[in-house]
Amino acid sequence: MASLNRQIILDRLPQGPLTADVFRLAESQMPAPGEGEVLLRTLYVSIDAAARAWMLGPTYRAALNAGDLMAGVALAEVIESRAPGLKKGDLVFAETGWQEYAAVPAKGLTVLPRVEPLSHLVSVYGVPGLTAYFGLLKCGLPKSGETVAISAAAGAVGIFVGQIARLKGCRTVGIAGGPEKCGLLTRELGFDAAVDYKAAGNDARAIHAALHAQAPDGVDIYFDNTGGPVMDACLFSMRPFGRIVCCGAVSNYDGRPPYRAMGVPGMIVTRRLTLKGFIVSDFNDERAAAIDELWGWVEAGKIAVREDVVEGFENLPDALIGLLAGENVGKRMVKVA
Amino acid sequence: MASLNRQIILDRLPQGPLTADVFRLAESQMPAPGEGEVLLRTLYVSIDAAARAWMLGPTYRAALNAGDLMAGVALAEVIESRAPGLKKGDLVFAETGWQEYAAVPAKGLTVLPRVEPLSHLVSVYGVPGLTAYFGLLKCGLPKSGETVAISAAAGAVGIFVGQIARLKGCRTVGIAGGPEKCGLLTRELGFDAAVDYKAAGNDARAIHAALHAQAPDGVDIYFDNTGGPVMDACLFSMRPFGRIVCCGAVSNYDGRPPYRAMGVPGMIVTRRLTLKGFIVSDFNDERAAAIDELWGWVEAGKIAVREDVVEGFENLPDALIGLLAGENVGKRMVKVA
Numbered sequence: 184m185a186s187l188n189r190q191i192i193l194d195r196l197p198q199g200p201l202t203a204d205v206f207r208l209a210e211s212q213m214p215a216p217g218e219g220e221v222l223l224r225t226l227y228v229s230i231d232a233a234a235r236a237w238m239l240g241p242t243y244r245a246a247l248n249a250g251d252l253m254a255g256v257a258l259a260e261v262i263e264s265r266a267p268g269l270k271k272g273d274l275v276f277a278e279t280g281w282q283e284y285a286a287v288p289a290k291g292l293t294v295l296p297r298v299e300p301l302s303h304l305v306s307v308y309g310v311p312g313l314t315a316y317f318g319l320l321k322c323g324l325p326k327s328g329e330t331v332a333i334s335a336a337a338g339a340v341g342i343f344v345g346q347i348a349r350l351k352g353c354r355t356v357g358i359a360g361g362p363e364k365c366g367l368l369t370r371e372l373g374f375d376a377a378v379d380y381k382a383a384g385n386d387a388r389a390i391h392a393a394l395h396a397q398a399p400d401g402v403d404i405y406f407d408n409t410g411g412p413v414m415d416a417c418l419f420s421m422r423p424f425g426r427i428v429c430c431g432a433v434s435n436y437d438g439r440p441p442y443r444a445m446g447v448p449g450m451i452v453t454r455r456l457t458l459k460g461f462i463v464s465d466f467n468d469e470r471a472a473a474i475d476e477l478w479g480w481v482e483a484g485k486i487a488v489r490e491d492v493v494e495g496f497e498n499l500p501d502a503l504i505g506l507l508a509g510e511n512v513g514k515r516m517v518k519v520a
Numbered sequence: 521m522a523s524l525n526r527q528i529i530l531d532r533l534p535q536g537p538l539t540a541d542v543f544r545l546a547e548s549q550m551p552a553p554g555e556g557e558v559l560l561r562t563l564y565v566s567i568d569a570a571a572r573a574w575m576l577g578p579t580y581r582a583a584l585n586a587g588d589l590m591a592g593v594a595l596a597e598v599i600e601s602r603a604p605g606l607k608k609g610d611l612v613f614a615e616t617g618w619q620e621y622a623a624v625p626a627k628g629l630t631v632l633p634r635v636e637p638l639s640h641l642v643s644v645y646g647v648p649g650l651t652a653y654f655g656l657l658k659c660g661l662p663k664s665g666e667t668v669a670i671s672a673a674a675g676a677v678g679i680f681v682g683q684i685a686r687l688k689g690c691r692t693v694g695i696a697g698g699p700e701k702c703g704l705l706t707r708e709l710g711f712d713a714a715v716d717y718k719a720a721g722n723d724a725r726a727i728h729a730a731l732h733a734q735a736p737d738g739v740d741i742y743f744d745n746t747g748g749p750v751m752d753a754c755l756f757s758m759r760p761f762g763r764i765v766c767c768g769a770v771s772n773y774d775g776r777p778p779y780r781a782m783g784v785p786g787m788i789v790t791r792r793l794t795l796k797g798f799i800v801s802d803f804n805d806e807r808a809a810a811i812d813e814l815w816g817w818v819e820a821g822k823i824a825v826r827e828d829v830v831e832g833f834e835n836l837p838d839a840l841i842g843l844l845a846g847e848n849v850g851k852r853m854v855k856v857a
Contacts, residue, residue: 242790243790407785410784410785410786414784414785429785429788429789429793430789431789432785432786432789442780443779443780443781443782444780444781444784444785445780447747447751447781447784448744448747448751448766448769448781448795448797449747449769450797451766451795451796451797452766452767452768452769452797452798452799453579453580453797453799454797455797455798455799455802456766456795456796456797457794457795457796457797458785458788458793458794458795458796459788459793459794459795460785460787460788460789460790460791460792460793460794461789461792462789462790462792465792
């Protein structure tokens with residue numbers, strides 16, 4: 184076993200868009216698990232846009248501070264256990280932070296099955312797949328024949344929202360940046376239409392016009408991963424009694440001044456909309472059943488999985504910076520070991 | 521019977537805050553009801569902030585145009601009927617517009633009881649009372665012990681929201697402009713606390729601080745009549761899984777550039793909020809039962825009714841202008857006859 188543990192430290196808080204120089208590589212001694220803890224080897228670190236929001240202030244977790252080990256969750260393997268219920272070789276998903284080894288409390292950890300490929304535990308059977316599943320089905324409440332618009336549609340969550348909506352008989356319009364992503368949505372992932380928000384200059388009115396061309400009768404469900412001008416564009420396309428699933432606000436995370444919505448609350452009132460925010464852990468009780476259903480869809484070829492796996496521990500900062508710039512298709516993760 | 525019918529015409533569309541000179545007094549011949557119509561004498565014209573929004577563009581009704589009879593609803597008396605089911609002397613609530621007499625289709629009109637005073641048909645048993653009732657109970661879903669914040673709390677809808685919330689066992693914080701209104705809320709209308717948004721300079725952060733002082737554990741339900749900085753202030757005070765009832769956006773109606781919300785969608789996601797827009801007519805099926813319950817509360821002295829009755833047909837424009845400036849307490853209406 185290695186005796187050193189590589190870590191990435193958030194050396195200082197970014198003041199604007201995230202750059203690599205706020206991070207610092209460090210080496211520490213291999214951590215030793217205490218009673219009730221397990222020692223984990225990090226396999227795949229999940230790269231999440233929310234990580235940028237953690238640097239801005241408290242959210243559903245405490246804010247990150249300068250000097251902290253960079254936070255993050257990972258698929259990891261138990262290499263030493265001092266806790267009942269977990270043994271060497273078990274796979275878990277845990278808050279390891281950006282480091283090769285982590286000693287963490289065993290409480291709350293669940294042993295995951297060894298699926299092939301393992302990375303699916305981080306994408307379709309992990310937070311992105313479950314977020315899409317619960318957000319669309321429990322908050323969006325899709326009915327067959329409805330039109331569903333999705334922002335960041337080629338992202339980790341978006342690709343599954345569109346595919347699940349289609350399985351439920353909905354017409355799907357994906358909103359993504361650039362012709363490559365838009366082409367992927369309609370050609371490979373079964374979206375009925377795509378809107379390129381970058382071609383519309385990321386301007387709410389221009390995006391609205393492009394969306395209107397693809398959904399002239401309006402949108403019943405808008406699955407919002409971005410906030411910002413795309414959300415405003417969609418607000419003005421909503422049909423009466425439409426639902427907006429508020430899943431994330433990636434457009435606001437990366438040090439830009441927060442975009443201020445025009446259509447709030449005017450459109451909410453006149454169109455009688457429901458906006459619902461959620462976090463995937465709100466549905467933990469239904470997690471096992473959801474994974475079963477996702478598993479069935481993937482095995483039957485009804486849902487295609489796209490992942491964006493970056494190799495190498497040292498590439499963690501660039502992987503996050505690139506994610507915030509929108510360069511990934513599907514779930515981005517870093518393979519560490 | 522008078523042979524002339526006074527009308528107020530929207531002579532041109534306002535470009536900024538509403539002023540009296542966009543209106544013009546006109547006289548026309550007494551209208552004659554056609555087959556299936558009734559001739560109405562206008563008694564009390566309801567003064568609604570939404571009237572300003574109708575001048576901005578289509579909402580739940582068509583936009584008003586220059587030269588149109590000014591739109592509005594009124595309590596009116598049937599003076600001639602050419603329709604089955606309605607007879608002379610019946611009271612109805614109808615879209616008469618701003619005129620002394622109106623010939624309108626009888627379809628959709630309901631005979632109202634002659635309550636004492638008649639003005640209660642325009643306030644507690646009319647749109648404001650029902651809006652408060654359905655918005656709070658059907659969209660806000662209050663539970664005993666929760667904290668409810670209400671904007672425009674001394675307005676037509678707000679006074680009833682606060683009183684119904686209190687009947688349901690909630691703690692109520694009214695947000696209103698000026699010490700007079702705030703004092704009325706706590707001294708006469710049973711609100712537990714009041715926040716003066718004008719004293720806070722109508723600034724979202726300052727309002728938030730004042731609200732936090734009155735609701736340090738946060739807000740479970742925010743009943744939004746205003747949008748704007750008050751809504752933003754409340755967004756940042758919401759407790760997890762809180763509900764926001766989107767009832768109106770009076771802060772945006774009167775020709776000011778629309779306020780752009782800061783907390784959308786960030787707070788919606790992290791606090792897992794539900795925002796729900798509605799219009800009172802969405803609940804028409806439950807109207808009779810709601811009026812019965814409101815009646816019982818008023819008769820038992822559990823709900824106090826405050827009205828702001830302006831006398832005289834010619835005062836209609838000033839009544840609306842003053843309402844938009846926030847000078848009313850309770851439902852404003854103009855007694856025409």
